[in-house]
Amino acid sequence: MATIExxxxxxxxxxxxxxxxxxxxxxxxxxxxVKGVEGIGDLTEEHKxxxxxxxxxxxxxxxxxxxxxxSKTTGFPLKRIYELFPSGxxxxxxxxxxxxxxxxxx
Amino acid sequence: xxxxxxxxxxxxxxxxxxxxYTEMLPPVIAANKGKWDYHEIIAPxxxxxxxxxxxxxxxxxxxxxxxxxxEYIRELCDIADxxxxxxxxxxxxxxxxxxTDCKDACDALIAELKGRTTKFPIGGTGASxxxxxxxxxxxxxxxxxxxxxxxxxxxxxxxxxYFGSMVLPAQVRIALACCLNMCGAVHASDIAILGIHRxxxxxxxxxxxxxxxIPLAISACPLGAVKPAKAQVDGKEVKTVQVNAERCMxxxxxxxxxxxxxxxxxxxxxxxxxxxxxxSNSKSAPKFSKLVVPFLPNTPPRWPETVSVxxxxxxxxxxxxxxxxxxxxxxxxxxxxxxxEKCDIPFTDKSIDDYRLAYDTxxxxxxxxxxxxxxxxxxx
Numbered sequence: 001m002a003t004i005e006x007x008x009x010x011x012x013x014x015x016x017x018x019x020x021x022x023x024x025x026x027x028x029x030x031x032x033x034v035k036g037v038e039g040i041g042d043l044t045e046e047h048k049x050x051x052x053x054x055x056x057x058x059x060x061x062x063x064x065x066x067x068x069x070x071s072k073t074t075g076f077p078l079k080r081i082y083e084l085f086p087s088g089x090x091x092x093x094x095x096x097x098x099x100x101x102x103x104x105x106x
Numbered sequence: 107x108x109x110x111x112x113x114x115x116x117x118x119x120x121x122x123x124x125x126x127y128t129e130m131l132p133p134v135i136a137a138n139k140g141k142w143d144y145h146e147i148i149a150p151x152x153x154x155x156x157x158x159x160x161x162x163x164x165x166x167x168x169x170x171x172x173x174x175x176x177e178y179i180r181e182l183c184d185i186a187d188x189x190x191x192x193x194x195x196x197x198x199x200x201x202x203x204x205x206t207d208c209k210d211a212c213d214a215l216i217a218e219l220k221g222r223t224t225k226f227p228i229g230g231t232g233a234s235x236x237x238x239x240x241x242x243x244x245x246x247x248x249x250x251x252x253x254x255x256x257x258x259x260x261x262x263x264x265x266x267x268y269f270g271s272m273v274l275p276a277q278v279r280i281a282l283a284c285c286l287n288m289c290g291a292v293h294a295s296d297i298a299i300l301g302i303h304r305x306x307x308x309x310x311x312x313x314x315x316x317x318x319x320i321p322l323a324i325s326a327c328p329l330g331a332v333k334p335a336k337a338q339v340d341g342k343e344v345k346t347v348q349v350n351a352e353r354c355m356x357x358x359x360x361x362x363x364x365x366x367x368x369x370x371x372x373x374x375x376x377x378x379x380x381x382x383x384x385x386s387n388s389k390s391a392p393k394f395s396k397l398v399v400p401f402l403p404n405t406p407p408r409w410p411e412t413v414s415v416x417x418x419x420x421x422x423x424x425x426x427x428x429x430x431x432x433x434x435x436x437x438x439x440x441x442x443x444x445x446x447e448k449c450d451i452p453f454t455d456k457s458i459d460d461y462r463l464a465y466d467t468x469x470x471x472x473x474x475x476x477x478x479x480x481x482x483x484x485x486x
Contacts, residue, residue, distance in 0.1 A: 039114035
């Protein structure tokens with residue numbers, strides 16, 4: 001377990017940099033921190049759309065959406081999601097949205 | 107140009123796939139690809155393939171521990187440079203094969219390998235016990251119920267004579283998986299070593315909401331033993347799960363999905379032995395391996411209980427089975443009740459299937475043989 005400081009705010013994260021308390025500690029400041037570590041240049045409306053879609057789905061269902069569902073709700077094909085989040089929908093977008101770290105045989 | 111962490115996509119190369127295997131073929135194999143006439147095993151661990159053109163390819167197979175250092179790989183490369191024009195290959199059971207096109211080079215290669223003590227044991231061909239397909243264990247995985255490299259070393263030490271000889275009725279494939287994810291081949295091996303748990307998961311209510319997608323943990327359970335629940339943490343109500351211990355069979359799938367549900371336990375965890383699986387279609391159809399020993403303790407570093415059960419099965423099979431008969435074919439021919447009797451393995455209720463399609467595995471015939479076990483039962 002570690003603590004990350006960014007712009008005067010601190011976040012509890014695991015060794016891969018995912019928020020341990022999820023939505024409780026998530027804010028715009030966290031997004032700007034992850035932007036730096038995930039190699040994302042400018043934050044666009046498209047990034048926001050993906051993050052909003054993830055958070056909305058998680059709030060409603062308690063799980064992260066399957067990749068096909070994320071593509072369908074945002075209208076972005078997987079290729080575009082990788083262009084927006086170079087580490088991919090799991091390690092990149094879910095981390096930025098404050099969702100739990102993906103589990104299973106990944 | 108080196109990697110620039112501030113600009114990770116710059117100069118990034120991707121989707122190249124593996125190197126094409128033809129770039130690495132020894133010349134005699136490249137020249138005779140698709141033209142092989144026949145092959146012979148000229149000694150344990152040594153094969154010769156003869157091509158239509160008369161070309162010969164000698165192959166020397168040596169055991170490897172699979173988990174190896176760069177130094178070990180460099181030593182393999184030195185041997186390949188010296189005797190095999192720099193070519194070698196790994197088999198699907200993680201043995202190493204050195205290939206040459208002439209008998210003299212093959213003999214020199216064998217002498218060289220034998221000169222390096224037992225670091226490169228020659229064998230693993232024909233009716234032998236070749237390498238054990240195994241997994242990560244305590245070296246690298248987070249869900250294991252036993253170790254992989256340790257038991258593999260202990261079992262292969264004990265059965266070493268069978269690696270360098272071909273005295274069994276047929277080949278015996280041994281595999282190990284350190285949990286019932288069964289990475290590798292345990293579900294279809296002659297003898298399988300499988301890590302199992304015997305206690306339900308512990309639930310960390312204080313972490314679960316943050317790190318776990320609760321519906322995934324619930325649907326991960328094959329028996330519906332995980333249910334959503336609420337719990338109090340520091341006077342606050344949190345969403346969590348509860349596990350019906352009566353329904354739980356300790357598979358650990360929920361821990362795979364949810365880090366707040368660990369279940370590894372030094373006393374509860376151990377090894378189950380399964381036998382009788384095969385993947386080839388020769389003579390009989392492929393078979394799954396079946397549970398014969400439900401639990402053996404984890405006793406590092408040498409796992410003596412596991413080693414002795416496996417030795418016993420191999421020795422009885424070796425004496426009793428017919429030529430070409432795999433362990434599963436032998437057990438089915440003599441009847442599983444006879445298998446338990448001959449191998450001196452006590453039959454327990456744990457071997458009786460009770461999962462969904464269990465009915466088909468029970469005996470729906472009066473055909474059976476009296477054994478010591480039925481004898482003890484009928485005299486009660």
